Amino acid sequence: MCADTTTETRDYKDTLNLPKTEFPMRAGLPKREPAWLERWETIGVYDRLREKEGRPAFTLHDGPPYANGHLHIGHALNKTIKDMIVRSHQMMGFDSRYVPGWDCHGLPIEWKIEEQYRKKGKNKDQVDVIDFRQECRKFAEGWVDIQREEFKRLGITGNWADPYLTMDFHAERVIAEEFMKFLMNGTLYQGSKPVMWSPIEKTALAEAEIEYHDKESFTIWVKFRVESVDLPDAAQDLVGAHVVIWTTTPWTIPSNKAVVFGEEFSYGLYEVTGTPDECWASVGDRFILADKLAGDVMARARLSDDQWRRVRDVSAAQLAGMTLSHPLKGAEGSNGEWDQPRDFRAADFVTDEEGTGFVHCAPSHGMEEFELYRDLGMLEEVITYNVMDDGSFRADLPFFGGKYILSRKGGEGDANKAVIDKLVEVGGLLARGKIKHSYPHSWRSKAPVIYRNTPQWFVAIDRPVGDGQNTHGETIRSRALTSIDELVKWWPQTGRNRLYSMIETRPDWVLSRQRAWGVPLTCFVKAGALPTDPDFLLRNDAVNARIAEAFEAEGADCWYKDGAKERFLSGIVDPAEYEQVFDILDVWFDSGSTHAFVLRDREDGTEDGIADVYMEGTDQHRGWFHSSMLQACGTLGRAPYRNVVTHGFTLDEKGNKMSKSLGNTIVPEEVVKQYGADILRLWVAQTDYTADQRIGPEILKGVADSYRRLRNTMRFMLGSLADFTEADRIDPAEMPALEQWVLSRMAELDARVRDGYARFDFQDVFSAVFNFATVDLSAFYFDIRKDVLYCDGDTTRRKAARTVLDLLFHRLTTWLAPVLVFTMEEVWLERYPGDDSSVHLVDFPETPGDWRNEDIEARVARLRRVRRVVTSALEVQRRDKVIGSSLEAAPVVHVEDADLRELVKRSDMDDLCITSGLSVTGDPSPSEAFRMPEVQGVSVVFERAEGEKCQRCWKILPDVGRHSHPGVCGRCEEALE
Missing domain, CATH: 3.30.2320.20 (Class I aminoacyl-tRNA synthetases (RS))
Incomplete structure (x- = not known):
């Protein structure tokens, strides 16, 4: 403010109560935030919070990120949401614990070490397995340290000094113990069925390890000759005709064992009456096709509508009586490989939406076909072992031995072309082409996968669990479905629907992987026994205890040491009678077991081994939420969590998926360097994380603008409270209506903030607090009360305003502390400096419910409407x-x-x-x-x-100049006295 001139000029600036604060307008977060991190570590904020007694525990269990690379924006979103949950519940009176953890085993790390070997011309299989595992461990340790510092830089609080690692010896022991519970409760079995197999990585994969990308595939229409019809003479005209199948996997034709049809569909016999110059059909050829698809098939064969005719109906009974031959039957050099008749029957998975109305069956490479022949008791007749673990055909397979389905880099191999060429040579092909479709790929190597029949270890999810914990169901599936509906709350509720549908229809869990880096399947099988034999698996508590003790002391490496089998079995059973299993566990079993060695075993865990919250992205409905549910239902009898919070994926500003090739990625480290971590955290709070959210330069600029507005609000309060003492405080009952209105709004907002944090709805919390701070306070209350704060003397009005500002200060700083962890600490220390001071050591202040006054709120609302007209008129x-x-x-x-x-x-x-x-x-x-x-x-x-303008408060009033102090009004006269 500046003084006006009247009959006597005087500068009254020094008599005003101008704001006093060193709180800077410019935050300088990138440079200043590291100092606060060091301070929190020095004073031990997280540990001091654990010392607060008598508080109910609240535990968010961390879904472990994978220790193999720098953080991406999804990591930042995920960990920031977790941090807001932990901090807000701590400030609401809980003992809110957070133990960060890392997933350290598995293929991604193993793959990185193999890449290093390949660059050096070394073969992984020639390296001692324990040496190889030690290199994997060292690699994981390095990335754990890097990621830990990157997470801490984002302001994430937690027990960083003692995180959990799935490769810790105790963790490996517990993972093995959890596996052995399945061994003992009767749900573990070895089976041979088609599983998703990565030829590049030479291992089975679970659904959670699969992602879908477009792939261009060969597509072929193949002829299976009708050899005979076991029906009266009326159907004998079908002999010599061909049943046509369609497939996008030509490489499965050598493994074909059957063809199936749809019992309810309409089929016909079709004859070729003419052909173009280039065509694999000949005049007189007869094909059996589904009527709905016949026209499309003939077009694929390059036949025009006038070059074929429908001869007659073919009934389901006639189809059922047919015997078919493989198109490679009798081919020179086939050595009788395909001479046996193909099975031909109805199946309910056949459709007439695309193809020919017939499906070729290679049960070793398709789950529906496998299940059909399993239920018929015919697996031994139809299972083949033509494809090796590297995706090549067995060496002695005629025509195709040694051919690869995929190249060694994951591209198209030479198998499909070899099969197609041979079918052309023997006259077995009607048409061919290419199709672009969604196809499963390994999310690690990014290479396509195949279905391959191979012996694997499974957990049966529909077999009664022999553990006596049947409170929530007898099987893993029933326990999981009961948990989903009765024991868990879902945020948002759509998460329930997604996981329920997945659990409801999922197959048995494939536990085994053919790799080296991980926790082995700690079990033994009877030498020479079949998986169906009752004594096939060794189930012995003493053996299990011996394994667990060794893992605790030496880690899982001891399983691979020379003489391990004798060490674990000698004196209990005869080691010569058993074979040791060397497959490793699915890494999702590791992370699914974390509840046991984190929640159950740690001092900062939970009494019942159940977490209050699991929080991850939507992809974890098929990942960690899923595996944790299955694993715990098999060992605890229920879900290991009470709440599941889910966030979406992060896209660029245009809504596109981020990709390095597109150049649209947002790297957390770069955001922190430019703006500071609080801006990134504020972006998280402003977005609806339950859906896919967007981020980019323009969005971040908007977030930074919101931050500046909030910072100005806090700076105003600090300046006006510079010399506030308890002597300045007055009771709410003595306050003017405007201050009582602010108190009422505070009470209303306190309830909303607590409710929002309890519901994990940070967007609602922030929007409510931000609008209150910038609209109700900065643009209304502060604007009005500046005059009183600056110009009044020791009046009730000024005391009331400053009391309200003090109450606002304590609520705004704590309400926003879970979001703006650095800035609210800066604000707090501006008023309460000290070696042990921190806003993160206090709770949300209790706000009296009787502050709420809906009558005053209604009155002020009416006055603000009138004020809008006045201020607009003056504008x-x-x-x-x-x-x-x-x-x-x-x-x-x-x-x-x-x-x-x-x-x-x-x-x-x-x-x-x-x-x-x-x-x-x-x-x-x-x-x-x-x-x-x-x-x-x-x-x-x-x-x-x-009137005249008061030289002190700038109001134009009739009494200015009539007082002892020249050029001031009566109110300022009193203040000066």
Whole structure:
């Protein structure tokens, strides 16, 4: 403020209560945040919070990230949401614990070490397995340290000094023990069935390890000759005709054992009557096709509509009586490989939506076909072992031995072409082409996968669990479905639907992987026994205990040491009678078991081994949420969590998936360097994380603008509270209505903030607090009360305003502390400096419920509507340069409603409108009065304020110059005295 000149000039600036604060306008977060991190570590904030006694425990169990690379924006989103959950519940009175963890085993790390070997020309299989595992361990350790520092830089609180690692010896022991519970409870079995197999990585994969990408595949229409029809002579004209199948996997034709049809579909016999120059069909050829698809098949064979005809119907009974031959039957050099008749029967998975109405069956490479022949008891007749673990055909397979389905880099191999060429050579092909379709790929190597029949270890999810814990169901599936519906809350609820449908239809869990880096399947099988034999698996508590003890002391490497079998079995059973299993566990079993060695075994775990919250991305419905549910239902009898919170994926500003090749990735480290971690955290709080969210330069600029507005709000409070003491505090009952309105809003907001944090709805919390701080406070209350704060003396009004500011300070800083961890610490230390001081050591203040006053809220709301008309009318005068400041005005406000008019008269409306004067009348308003359509019954006539300008408060008042201090008004005179 500056003084005006009257008869005597004096500068009253030093007499004003101007704001005093060293809190800077510019945050400088990138440079200043590391110092706060060091401070929190020095004073031990996380450990000091654990010392608070008598608080109910609240535990968010961390889904372990994988230790093999720098953080991406998804990591930042995930860990920040977790941090907000942990911090907010701590400040709501809980002992809120967070133990960060890492997933350290598995193929991605093993793959990296293999890449290093390949660059050096070394073969992994020639390296001692324990040496190889030690290199994997060292690699994981390095990335754990890197990621830990990157997470801490984001302001994430937790027990960073003692995280959990799935490769810790105790963790490996517990993972093995959890596996052995399945061994002992009767749900573990070895089976041979088609599983998704990565030829590049030479291992089975689970659904959670699969991602789908477009792939161009060969597609072929293959002829299976009808050799005979076991029906009366009327059907013998079908002999010599061909049943046509369609497939996008030509490499499976050598493993074909059957063809199936749809019992309810309409089929016909079709004859070729003419052919074009280039065609694999000949005049007189007869094909059996589904009527709905016949036209499309003939077109694929390059036959025009006038070059074929339908001869007659073919009934389901006639189809069922047929015997088919493989197209490679009798081929020179086939050595009788395909001479046996093909099985031909109806199946319910056949469709007439695409293809031919017939499906070729290679049960070793398709789950539906496998299940069909399993249920028929015919697996031994139809299972083949033609494809090796590297995706090549067995060496002695005629024509195709040694051919690869995929190249060694994951591209198209030479097998498909070899099969197609041979089919052309023997006249077995009707048509061919290519198709682009969604196809499963390994999410690690990014290479396509295949279905391959191979012996694997499974957990049966529909077999009764022999553990006696049947409170929530007898099988893993029934326990999981009961948990989903009765024991777990889902945020958002769509998460329930997604996981329920997955669990409801999922097959048995494939536990085994043919790799080296991980926890082995700690079991032994009877030498020479079949998997169906009762004594096939060794189930022995003493052996299990011996394994667990060794793993605790030496880690899982001891399983691979020379003499391990004798070490674990000698003195209990005869080692010569058993074979040791060397497959490793699915890495999802590792992470699914973390509840046991983190929640159950640690001092900072939970009493019952159940977490309050699991929080991850939507992909974890088929990942960690899923595997944890299955694993715990097999060992605990229920889900290991009470709440599941799910976030979506992060896209660029245009809604596109981020990709390095597109150059649209947002790297957390770069955001932190440019803006600071608090801006990244604020972006998380502002977004609806339950859906896919967007981020980019323009969005971050908007977030930074919101941050600046909040920072200005906090700076105003700090400046006005610089010398506030308890002597300045007054009781709410003594406060003016405007301050009581702020208290009422605080009480309302306190309930909303606590409810929002309890529901993990940070967007609602932040939007409520932000609007309150910037609209209700900065743009309304602060704007009005600046005059009182700066110019009043020791008045009740000023004490009331400062008391309210103090109450606001404690609530805004704590309400926002879980989001803006660095900035709220800076704000707090500005008022409460000290070696042990931290906003993160305090709780949300209790806000009295009797502050809430809906009557005052309603009155102020009505006054604010009138104020809008006044301030808008004055803005017109300012725009037209009639006045420079609203203090030059003393408008006349015409109010039609008598009750509202009286309310305005009783209120300090000139203060509310920041004018030097204001009068209210019920007289009809003149035509030139300013009006707003949305505020009916209120109009404003502009009038200039009369009097002189006070050199201290700048108001224009009639009494200026009539007091002992020259050039001031009566209010300022009192303040100066």
